[in-house]
Amino acid sequence: MKFGNLIIAGITTGSIYAMFAVCVAVWYRVSNILNLAVGDFAMVGALGVDNLYRVKGLPLPAAIITTLAVVAVFAYLYDQVVLRIAQDGRRPIEGIVVTFFFTFALSFFIDGVAKVLFGTDVHAAPTLWSGPSLTLGSLNFERSGLLVLACALIIGGAFWLYIKFTLGGKALEASGENSVGARIVGIDTRQYRRLIFVGTAVIAAVFGIVESPITGFTYLSGATISLTGFIAAAYGGFRKPGRALVAGLSIGVLEALLGGYVSAEYGDTVLYAILAAAILAWPRALGFESAVSG
Amino acid sequence: MTQLPSADGPAGSPAASVALAVTGLSVAYGNVVAVHDATFTVTEGDACAITGPNGNGKSSILMGVTGMLRRRGQVAIFGAPAKNGDVKWAARHGLTLVPERRQLYPDLTTEDNIILGCYTWTRSIGKARRSDAYGRAIELFPELKPHLKQVAGTLSGGQQQMVAIARGLAANPKILAVDEPCLGLAEAVAKRVYDVLAQIHAAGTTLIVVEEAPRRALTLCNRRVEVRNGIAVDSRGDAVPPGDTPDPDGPYPPRNAA
Numbered sequence: 001m002k003f004g005n006l007i008i009a010g011i012t013t014g015s016i017y018a019m020f021a022v023c024v025a026v027w028y029r030v031s032n033i034l035n036l037a038v039g040d041f042a043m044v045g046a047l048g049v050d051n052l053y054r055v056k057g058l059p060l061p062a063a064i065i066t067t068l069a070v071v072a073v074f075a076y077l078y079d080q081v082v083l084r085i086a087q088d089g090r091r092p093i094e095g096i097v098v099t100f101f102f103t104f105a106l107s108f109f110i111d112g113v114a115k116v117l118f119g120t121d122v123h124a125a126p127t128l129w130s131g132p133s134l135t136l137g138s139l140n141f142e143r144s145g146l147l148v149l150a151c152a153l154i155i156g157g158a159f160w161l162y163i164k165f166t167l168g169g170k171a172l173e174a175s176g177e178n179s180v181g182a183r184i185v186g187i188d189t190r191q192y193r194r195l196i197f198v199g200t201a202v203i204a205a206v207f208g209i210v211e212s213p214i215t216g217f218t219y220l221s222g223a224t225i226s227l228t229g230f231i232a233a234a235y236g237g238f239r240k241p242g243r244a245l246v247a248g249l250s251i252g253v254l255e256a257l258l259g260g261y262v263s264a265e266y267g268d269t270v271l272y273a274i275l276a277a278a279i280l281a282w283p284r285a286l287g288f289e290s291a292v293s294g
Numbered sequence: 295m296t297q298l299p300s301a302d303g304p305a306g307s308p309a310a311s312v313a314l315a316v317t318g319l320s321v322a323y324g325n326v327v328a329v330h331d332a333t334f335t336v337t338e339g340d341a342c343a344i345t346g347p348n349g350n351g352k353s354s355i356l357m358g359v360t361g362m363l364r365r366r367g368q369v370a371i372f373g374a375p376a377k378n379g380d381v382k383w384a385a386r387h388g389l390t391l392v393p394e395r396r397q398l399y400p401d402l403t404t405e406d407n408i409i410l411g412c413y414t415w416t417r418s419i420g421k422a423r424r425s426d427a428y429g430r431a432i433e434l435f436p437e438l439k440p441h442l443k444q445v446a447g448t449l450s451g452g453q454q455q456m457v458a459i460a461r462g463l464a465a466n467p468k469i470l471a472v473d474e475p476c477l478g479l480a481e482a483v484a485k486r487v488y489d490v491l492a493q494i495h496a497a498g499t500t501l502i503v504v505e506e507a508p509r510r511a512l513t514l515c516n517r518r519v520e521v522r523n524g525i526a527v528d529s530r531g532d533a534v535p536p537g538d539t540p541d542p543d544g545p546y547p548p549r550n551a552a
Contacts, residue, residue: 167419170406174399181397183362184390185465186382186414 004139006260007253012145014252015152016211020229021236021244022156023200028238029176031083031193034096036103038204039225040110041071045205046212047118047219049125060126064209068202075201078106079194088190107222114219124212144213151210155203156245172196176239231275235286251275311372313338313469313500314359314389318367319526321351321358328354331367332526334519336469338372341491341501343511346521352504353394355519355526356471360384360391372468385414388468394477394504396458400447404438407446407457411464427466434490435460452483459490470494471502476510488514 023038045067052063086093086102093099127144134141163169175182175189182189208217208225215221232251236243254274259267279286314336321329329351336342344352358365361381369376371387381391390411398407408431412422422428432438435456441449446457455475462470472491476484492514495501505511512518520527 165419167409167413167417167422170402170410170419171413173402173406174410177399177401178397180362180393181399183381184360184393184397185410185461186385187410188382 002260006256008139008141008145010253010256011249012142012148012214012252013255014249015149016207016225016248017228017232017252018245018248019152019155019207020204020225021232021248022159022241023204024226024229024233025236025238025241025244026159026176027193027196027200028233029241030172030189030196031087032094032096033083033099033102034230034238035197035200036100036226036230037106037110037222038200038229039227040107040114040222041075041201041204042208042211042225043217043219043222044071044110044114045208046125046217046221047114047123048205049209050123050212051118053126054123060128067209068205071205072198072202075198076194079197082106083193083197084190087193107226111219111222118219120219122216122218124216125209127213128210142214144210147210148207148214151206155206159241310337310339312336312370313340313372314502315370315373316355316359316367317369319355319358319369320366321354321363323363328524329358329365329521329526330524332519332521334526334528336500336502338468338500339498340517341495341503341515343508343515343518344502344504344521344526345506345508345511345518348506350521351524351526352506352521353473354524355521356391356473356502356504360389360471362391362393382414385465385467390414390462390465390467390470392458392462392470392472392475394473396454398446398454398457398461401445403443404446404449404453404457405442408432408438408460408464411461412466414465422464425464425466428464431460431463434463434493452479452486455479455483455487456490459487459494463494467499469500469502471504473504474506475503476505476507484510 020038020042024035027033027035048067048070049060049063052058052066053060056063058066082102086099129143129147131143133143134146161169163173171182171185171187172192172195174185175187175192179189228251229248232248233244235247238244251271255267255271258270262270312335316335317333319329319332320327332355344355346352354363357363358367359369359376361376361379361384364379371384371389374387376387376389377383384390399410402410409419409422409428411431412425412428416422416425432442438453438456438460441453446454449457459470459472459475462472475487475491479487488510491501491503495514501515503511503515508518
């Protein structure tokens with residue numbers, strides 16, 4: 001059952017990509033800013049919990065809650081100070097390239113602080129659900145992987161329910177679709193920008209914590225995570241969380257299959273070649289033109 | 295100048311209260327002044343047309359009054375002084391805008407577009423669905439019924455205009471300000487839009503209609519504010535007969551003509 005196990009592994013990593021891609025896409029919809037720092041919040045989640053638990057000796061639940069709280073407060077302050085000055089003033093700074101640098105700089109800042117606080121070694125948050133992997137027939141389920149999947153399902157599902165079945169969720173969509181139209185019905189688009197920025201920072205941190213036992217993190221891991229999230233989000237023109245989700249899962253599965261059947265060393269190379277070829281073949285259908293023009 | 299009888303509705307009756315009072319309103323885009331010192335009032339139950347050539351500041355008046363743009367000068371809605379730049383406040387106090395070019399949410403369904411009008415007064419989707427305002431907004435447009443689950447971006451121009459008006463009604467307004475409702479619509483569709491506006495007016499909602507073509511506006515409106523080069527001239531009283539305008543059939547001559 002090599003194929004089945006590869007699919008399971010692919011869905012696990014794919015769900016991680018998908019969650020980061022959704023975080024990028026949802027926030028881009030409401031703010032028109034690409035969040036390059038999303039992976040850094042994941043890194044802070046993982047290394048922060050590791051540091052508080054292993055080095056400072058806090059109990060695990062306290063370490064997790066403290067880390068998430070710090071991430072949330074930091075994201076809130078960043079929105080209140082930097083984004084507020086940049087976007088809510090008399091002459092708001094707009095354009096995908098310029099606003100890119102807000103979060104680019106943020107990413108470097110977080111990396112720098114993390115290097116000082118956590119050092120340069122590979123660490124990981126402690127495994128939350130340890131034990132031998134579960135088997136079903138010839139299929140293997142890593143416990144950490146199942147935990148990642150469960151988090152993805154719960155968080156993704158909660159978000160989907162929020163969008164589909166609440167007026168607040170529809171208002172969130174509306175402020176992404178048309179900010180003028182949103183203001184007309186009294187939607188505070190800044191409030192949603194803030195809510196989603198803080199929300200996605202915390203979600204990223206949660207994923208950092210549950211994912212790190214599988215991959216291990218250094219202070220530089222954030223950029224790689226952001227990049228995979230970016231690539232998947234790009235397949236929805238950065239504006240379609242649903243497509244970003246599908247793209248993230250597909251990339252994960254494709255990566256696992258290529259690694260298993262084609263070549264462990266060149267799997268990634270082939271993967272990116274396929275992704276690039278797909279963009280060249282169907283730029284419009286994959287949403288790349290809208291990403292560039294709007 | 296002929297005085298038209300003010301037979302339609304409470305307009306002109308001294309007992310009717312002032313729905314909207316605008317005093318010394320100025321709106322500017324950077325250094326460009328779009329509206330200069332506009333003063334006018336709209337009485338409850340009025341249907342007031344704001345007319346004038348393109349680019350003379352009609353829409354900017356509505357943007358300033360509703361709070362979409364920051365303004366100078368005072369605006370009072372049913373006597374309460376309106377906060378500058380606060381659209382939500384205006385909507386909560388009964389003034390809702392149906393904007394130029396409709397400003398819908400193209401990837402949301404028709405139903406979602408309309409129900410978001412309720413966001414001005416509730417956060418509960420259940421309350422919004424059961425509300426009279428939402429029910430009436432849906433009832434008024436039987437032609438939208440088959441398209442409620444369709445995304446709004448795929449509707450025709452006329453249907454989108456109706457969605458925009460329905461969204462405005464879902465906000466449960468006492469004053470509905472409609473900006474260029476017939477822009478780019480075929481004559482038959484424009485007529486349907488005006489029929490609906492007449493129904494809304496007849497049901498007791500005060501109307502403000504920004505319209506480039508004065509004749510069409512004056513089929514519905516009992517009074518009018520004329521805007522020229524950003525300066526508003528209140529006609530004070532009943533409708534100006536179509537004969538008073540340079541070209542009653544529609545667009546004004548260019549600003550610098552004659």
